[in-house]
Amino acid sequence: MAAPLSGLRVVEVSAFIAAPIGGMTLAQLGADVIRIDPIGGNIDYRRWPLSPEGTSLYWTGLNKAKRSVALALNRPEGQEIARALICAPDEKGGEDAGILLTNLPASGWMSHAALSAHRPDLIMLRLIGNPDGSGAVDYTVNSAAGFPTATGRGEEPVNHVLPAWDIAAGLYLATGLLSAERTRRRDGRGQEVVLSLADVAFASVANLGYVADVQVNGAVRPPMGNELYGAFGRDFPTADGRRVMIVAISNRQWRAIGKVTGLAEKLAMIGPMLDVNLDEEGGRYEARHAIAAVLAPWFARHPLAEIARLFEGSGILWGPYQDFGQLVREDPRVSTANPMFAEIDQPGVGRILAPAVPLAFSGTPRPEPTPAPRLGEHSDAVLAEVLGLSAAAIGKLHDAGIVAGPEER
Template identity: 30%
Template sequence: MKTDEQDRPDVALRGIRVIEMGQLIAGPFAGKTLGEFGADVIKIEPPGAGDPLRNWRMLKEGTSVWWQVQSRNKRSIALDLRSPEGQDIARQLIASADVLIENFRPGTLESWGMGWDVLSELNPGLIMLRISGYGQTGPYRDLPGFGAIGEAMGGLRHLTGEPGRVPVRCGISIGDTLAALHGTIGVLTALHHRKVNGGKGQVIDVALNEAVLNVMESLIPEYSAFGAVREAAGSALPGISPSNAYRCVDGYVLIAGNGDSIFKRLMQTIGRDDLAEDPGLADNAGRTKRVVELDAAIGVWTATKTVVEVLDALGQARVPAGKVYTVADIVADPHYRARDMIVSQTTRDGYALDVPGVVPKLMGTPGTIRSSAPGLGDDTDNVLAQLGLSEKDVDVLRSKGVIA
């Protein structure tokens, strides 16, 4: 089932076959990442509407443009997993796969006869990535969980927004994406372990709330050591000073002047040599005590200048700073283009679409966009033929609605 390109020596995951059963964001993002580095990703979708992401947000030619990014480098088979025949075909696919990705509620695969006990006996080398709201164990395992709920339970939502106001989301489904990235790390780790330890597979259990908690930096130890409950702080970075967003004549800039030498250069640039040489501000601890004073001083300076003027001055002083970009700014920025982070992808409907490039950048085995996102069931016949089913078998399954 692998493509010719997967045999190239510069394809990192050549020969790795992934069966993706997930929908929407978390599971499919993990599949996307593996596919970009050469894995053969076969996506199983329900006949009819397919993955709901096909119809999320803005549609072009009847399909979400988000789908065009999330499902590139994948093959689609439309298969009814609720039918015995569909479950049998899925088991056949999994029997020869390296990785299975699923993000159903715990117990769903077991109800279809595809629990770990069954699948690991069928394929001892199988690596099974399971992404769910709260994990496969624990008192909350059966509760429905979305990324937004994981962000709330993981502590992130409490910190986003302005002090004293309603918590806000960061604007994207960050909880799902964090879970997907943790899952991808788990898959790659398990593939290495399988290679050097006798070919044994294993389950990777990723909970949305735990993936969020894992990136919450000093949140837990500060509470343990000091009883400190970190609160929302708007655009500031509490305890790291100065680091904030500052208003200019025509917008905002982010300035990170929290390094000791960087702070001095920042203060000299804004005409506050007195603060640059103040011994009480020589380190972060002292600056944090006077953060209101420092933010006010920086704000007075930026308020009289344009964003470009601020960035030019701070660039010359080697102070980290950046404009708060809109998507229009991102697409117009030559640096993104130079690093192939905005690339053109032709969809199967025939139109060109600007999409994000591949991250991370591997010099020896770079990720690629080998194929555009599939239509629902585009690869059903081909995948089933490779399983050994005849045209007659396929016609019968189609007539029963098992495939589409």
């Protein structure tokens, strides 16, 4: 069966996380995503972590399933080839091509105005930093979004290492691209779609209720460590020095905690003592410290493996704290037992576990994960296939330093 986005061609000119994730998501769903990089690689090409051979595990992780073309983008001849690839029609007349995804400064030859002069129905997805066009990255947006001051246990802000806004922006870019492509199919109109990284973050803050909480209640969420805001949830140390997170949102989950631990009667006493309703999320949140005091000794007496055995099938929401090593070595969800994962041979890295797209479609088999390309691996094939250039013409471009093939390590 054809993959969901089979036949769609997207040209990506990007760096770092957001746009590459958007492009990779489309590629893993079957789109032909052609990533164009300058010869030698863009600014993200050797970003840490690296394999022993010096290959970026970061770059290869974010560019799976794409095709790679390396061009001298600092020269007019390379820019002209990139423009031709972006604006070239597909074999059916152009409906599935003429799409550019970028998070780089789109000026000069790569501006929407310049490109749409060659292809009026061009679709261009462009990620910027702030809504006014000034620069921003995930770290600078996150610092202003309020979450670091609500993270941790004290007054000092704590940044998380997850680039949440980059990831969310990448998925917004993919969604926006498909929306624009659907619009073009309906009325033939191309367009430029601009997404601000800051807008992604601040929309999320508002969607989660934190903006309204300030406006309506005058409340600013304080740092609470690992406690769950508005319900009962927190971490507990175990007998063997591990930690687990436990959450009770529904009454069923709350009752399951009391049943499995044998502490239902003691927990029930907390409500009348503190004059709170433990059948409501808010009541359990207000009584969180008393609840934790009752539960903590139970977790301290049980090792992680025993907790896992007791909790299995109980309806309790819980999870162990794991570092990346424990995640890879111990968690079956990050293994070939999970159909999303398979082992691939990644050039410059070796044999590794890699995920396909997390989506599972009932009418389409989940595709196997595909390695990221070597830089310039598909230069010749793409120029021949999309632009119809002969081998002799491509050879001349190589000789002139306009095009580069796969980098050999």
